[in-house]
Amino acid sequence: MQSEINPIQMNLESILTTSVFEAVKTLYSVDTEINQIQIQKTKKEFEGDLTVVVFPFVKAARKSPEQTGQEIGEYLVQNNPVISAFNVIKGFLNLNISKKYWLETLSEIHEDASFGIQNPADDAKLMMIEYSSPNTNKPLHLGHIRNNLLGHSIAEIQKANGWKVVKTNIVNDRGIHICKSMLAWKLFGNGETPESSGLKGDHLVGKYYVIFDKHYKAEIQELISKGATEEEAKKSAPLILEAQKMLLAWENNDAEVRQLWEMMNSWVYAGFDKTYEQMGVSFDKIYYESETYLEGKSEVERGEALKAFYRRDDGSVWADLTGDGLDEKLLLRADGTSVYMTQDIGTAKLRYNDYPINKMVYVVGNEQNYHFQVLAILLDKLGFEWGKNLVHFSYGMVELPEGKMKSREGTVVDADDLMQEMIDTARETSEELGKLDNCTPEEIQSIALMVGLGALKYFILKVDPRKSMTFNPKESIDFNGNTGPFIQYTHARIKSVLRKATAQGIDFSSMISTNLEISDKETNLIQLITQFPATVREAGEEFSPALIANYTYELVKEYNQFYHDFSILKEDNQALIQFRLILSESVASVVKSAMLLLGIDVPERM
């Protein structure tokens, strides 16, 4: 599956590897292990395109690294027509690849409409990717943004690597949290609705979650002042008792509670839909906890019958995981209501019933590492052979300079607000620079959307997903430098040149000549382009959109230098003009594909 993904780049590397293998065998009479042959891109400050590390061969050669490199280099130049020259510095053998090879390669890439992107075959394996997974008691915030962008991007990347992908979302629509919002609304809401308040539905419900917490805290304080311990107070405050009662009523299908629940959830979904739409994410299949938790409950009961789990005197059900080096885990509360883990068991089972899943991936923050460790063990204990194969794609938290975001302390960065802020800034910048003076209001809006969201998405996705990242709300996200807009700008610039070329009647549909003297900057650009397929593959294996982001940045940075130092349309040599147009168009095309893998659109002008 892999070697077919990118014949172009794979060819060069495997050709060179083979040549080096032969060289070492011929010169020193030893068979080298293939993974000992390390070929890397030559560093900028040295002459050459690709570099062979010679240290692994010096033992066999019984010569100095320099001399070994020299001998291998001579062999390669004589025996491989693709290699035009070499030089040795310390233990590094730098190879020049012939210009003709690069030009032919560019020509091939230019013909390939889906360069670097593999379309899933009919019999491709199926990967289900869960992401987003919101609670219905509060609006989405910056942490969800990272989750959603990662989920969406990883789905795109896996598709580009030939997987069939089902994007799924488990909505945590039931439980004690939503009862808190419901109760607060009932007590303090005076019938407020999204329509009456003008508030987006998810924000309205979130408001009552906060109101609940405020009153709950006050009750706790009062109880403490009357001599209760904090723990006692938390458990016995009237509001929390009331919320628990409501949860029980909900699980018992109480008509009034269910009606309230449905109404408030419908507000939330309308709000979420807007947020998702603006963010550009979507799902193929949505599961609701309210529809899966009963399956989870019956699985827990089955587990109890299997003696995998046990029931305590108070009626609560537990799994003893001390044998696995973990603690005991609650699966059903004493009052019979279910917890997060219960429904996750049910959801997993239903998914495997619904789809022929080859790989199940959960995009969930690293704060839940323990949860997924436990989930895998529990499913295994229940006899599901796939239980241990679940992949928890564990990404780092988004932190503020002061530390973790806390909804109760009002330090969360709201997703809707942040996106709007980015879009507004993009529009203002465009206006200041006078870039879009000839555009219609609709075009201006569409570009502001692309650029503002591009800045946000790139900012999030360029960071290694496993690492936690810092977001400083006081410093707005940049539009210059290593940013989404910089990449988008490069694309727009190229498109502008291509439009001019077309207007002048220049044909650059295919390459006239591969016998051209091209500069090092240009060969380097071609070489960077050839690395795109390998980057997509690596991003898929590593589950890392950041690799795509960093690759694209390197490519456009290089292109901007080229753009600055060379002229395209004002060149005298027609063949060179055509070559540079093809080069530019290929860069634009890779940039567009790469950004699409990140869920970022690129504009034709900006």
Next chain:
RNA sequence: GGUCCUGUAGUUCAAUGGAUAGAACAAGUGUUUCCUAAACACUAGAUCCGGGUUCGAUUCCCGGCGGGACUACCA
């Protein structure tokens, strides 16, 4: 206490065990009769500490120190 993650310029991020540790932002300085200056160029600035493995360690191992997460009848 236990388990896990993490520590790179002032800041935000890079670097399959390979060359002189790369960028960007912020600071300072240049480039526009020339295809989009949201650009390009230049200057200054960093691997937490101590051992080990290796021809070679930011990377792997051990021990410190610092930061974080989890360890709920929350999700």
